[in-house]
Amino acid sequence: MGTTSLIQKYNVPGPRYTSYPTVPYWDDQAFSLELWQQTLKRAFDESNTSEGISLYIHLPFCESLCTFCGCHKRVTKRHEMEQPYIQAVLKEWNLYCQLLQDRPVIKEIHLGGGTPTFFSAEHLLELIQGILAKAEIAPQHEFSFEGHPNNTTREHLQTLYDLGFRRVSYGVQDYNLNVQKAIHRIQPFEHVEQVTRWAREIGYESISHDLVFGLPFQSLEDVLNTIEKTNSLSPDRLAFYSYAHVPWIKGNGQRGFKDQDVPKDDVKRTLYEEGKKRLLAHGYHEIGMDHFALEHDSMYQSFQQGSLHRNFMGYTSSKTKVMIGLGLSSISDSWYSFAQNEKTLEDYYARLEQNQIPVFKGHILSQEDLIIRQHILNLMCTFKTSWADPSMAFPELSEVLSQLEEMQQDGLLTLQPQGIQITEQGKPFIRNICMAFDLHLKRKQPQTRIFSMTI
Template sequence: MSISLVQKYNVPGPRYTSYPTVPYWDEESFSDSQWQQTFLQSFKESNTSEGISLYIHLPFCESLCTFCGCHKRITKRHEVEHPYIEAVLKEWDLYCNLFSEKPIIKEIHLGGGTPTFFSPENLERLITGILRKAKRANEYEFSFEGHPNNTTREHLQKLYDLGFRRVSFGVQDYAEKVQTAIHRNQPFHNVAKVTFWAKEIGYTSISHDLVFGLPFQTLDNVIDTIEKTNSLSPNRLAFYSYAHVPWIKGNGQRGFKDEDVPKDDEKRQLYEVGKALLSEKGYHEIGMDHFALADDAMYKAFKAGKLHRNFMGYTASKTQLMIGLGVSSISDSWYAFAQNEKELETYYARLNNNELPVYRGHVLSEEDLIIRRHILNLMCQFETSWKDDNLYFRELPEVLRQLHEMENDGLLLIQPNSLVVTEKGKAFVRNICMAFDLRLKRKTPQNQLFSMTV
């Protein structure tokens, strides 16, 4: 990786789990009635053909991990479990009452927070309550995030019995100094234990989440973490860039100094060496920051051009409608986004009033829908095309003109009706997407909103 390219392109930029990105949502013109109209339209168009997805946010954690950007509430009081599950089931009831037919669920993902903060019995009550009012799609995929320190064999067995076949474990890094800095102390044997349990029980896809660019992290740390990870042979891996955004997260990222965080070329080396090592171990790069073995469903979806990206991250299949349940969850009807209340007490109060707890959102314009498709193509397939007239937009010639410098740097190839990201350019796919981001270009943020792209 050229040092000059890292210095040149390392700028603040979105991660593009949506387009428009959340800071550019038009919240003033958004209304609850618009949201209901768009998700009912999407439900009518897609329920019987592909089903719907559910993302369920379980926000509680027993301790704060300082690298985390998720919405969470820190507590050791497990009596919070029961009322929260009752609230999520109430929210699901409100949606089901609006549907014209029984929903067909293709995907459920439990995220957090720490889903395994909840007891196996309470997770069973949650899932059975959801499924009581729905059907499972023929090829459904249920997945959850597990914390290696508190995921028990009972958690894994109970969720497996409920239909879950995919689990991801947060690893981050195995170096003790790094773990202390990010307040995530978990020894290798804890990760090994839950990984082996999941394999013995029969999970077909086990994922480990690794992070590069963490405070005090060295190249030797990354190599050691990947070697240890490889010894457990997870089916897929996320190798995320640490987002150092203390202006957003406040004191949670102030347990160390800015100079303790690897930057620019030092940080990029952690990724490049890690990526080469993963490739050597048989992991294939799919999308941005994700890798999978050749027999994993995610890699097969990537090769077949069916990989999808949404607020849950990358998925092996697409559903037009994704409903987010729980505090702070984001829903996606394809035509609009909607986010739930972020404060737990307000979330509960809205549900007690029999209201969907949505507090902000964005209805996509025709232009948004076109740009969204291009950015999804780039993020999921490293290429996009405008051969089809409905993917052409007025500003495209100017976008391509702005990308000529990246083409000269060997990061992409511009063809008459398409654009292809090169192997060298995959590390800069966020920068390439930013050239298509018309809302970002029309309104440059006055303050830094995003993490660095490299």
């Protein structure tokens, strides 16, 4: 089947699988804060000493709204909001430390947003020192943060480096001015060049640039030009994301342009395929979905060693069973359960004032969920999975196999006696292949559109 007809067949709404089950299929009725705390404590006791835990800290403030963004954020120029928020996050962390009792061993910290560099270097210092005061640092650890090239200062970079941060990712998106105007993110190449140079001079070991294809008014020439400019700075790793056009979820934030201004279907796929060819030609290796890395980077090495992991922070170089999300809207993962914090600042603060961990929804994973979760993780991180081990089999496997057989006929994967391997042609369709395993999605198709298109 030709590439265009494959796109027409498989370009359907689908999850990005930062979790399984995906958030719309969480069973809130069977979930409670008490159950979350029990499963978290169980996972923590099982794994804290041996592998440590991960922390994701959501810093939600942005000075202006980027219309491509699907994150939870609060747009404001009032920097006096920084200090109360830092204090709230530290209170939440204190509540978790009281629950866990033993000192957490922190293997990963990631500061996401929003715009983490909205916060002053002084306030970020206060935040991280407050976190580390109640924890140990694992011998092998990775601390990372997201920096906005327009407001990341050398002081931000030096302060976080001195605290142990060695990886920074910069949001680039696209260098064409018309595209930048459409997404309300005016960001000159010179700003990205400067903050990348600063990070190198200070000693950061991994610098990442985030690029997006499928943005409004974006042409193939724009994508290739952005990649060439990016390559001139030689970031260690890259994210090359598909723009998720979901205005029915994000409202007016994604209505700064018309639907017809957004590249679609085979046009959008061409942006990816030609962009990918250019990245490979520059020595970047494809890692999982949407990610590329140079051979010296820890993400490439993890991919080669089979230790790459995926969670709500995206791809990480190593796995921890426990990931605690701090801050409004953050999602935590105990492997056995998921929990999401309150989504508004007011509700988040109110729960903390009552000395409650500010979780408002979640999901306790069944044995079936755990099996399917592992299959989807395998596919997302290694492009293959197996059910040779009886513990990885499940009753609906024969139904899944019939769908996989059709995908094999289309050249997306190779069926083996007790497993599958995704082909080179199938890598762009990885979300569709994961959907074949998604039993929640099979049993209950959403009545309204809740996912972005897979291609």
